Amino acid sequence: MQKNKIKKGVKYCPQCGAELKAEDKFCLKCGYSFEKRKKKVNIKRLIIAIIIIIIAWAALRVITGNTIIPQPILNLITNKTAG
Ligand SMILES: [Zn+2]
Structure with missing residues (x-):
């Protein structure tokens, strides 16, 4: 487990800015895929x-x-x- 300065286990969608879990492979709001x-x-x-x-x-x-x-x-x- 890595310690994050902002929030633990959280990342933000580069497309819509939605708060997502670090393990999420795509945005739940807009469907942006991190796999790309x-x-x-x-x-x-x-x-x-x-x-x-x-x-x-x-x-x-x-x-x-x-x-x-x-x-x-x-x-x-x-x-x-x-x-
Ligand atoms: Zn999004």
């Missing part, structure tokens, strides 16, 4: 998700024997994730 502010994090997550999907897809190709990616490249990808 975390765009940078979302992009990182998206990149990680895409990498995971590519690896999973590549692994599936190997398992099914329909590999498009050359084996040495596949080994590099799998080695990176294993370590």
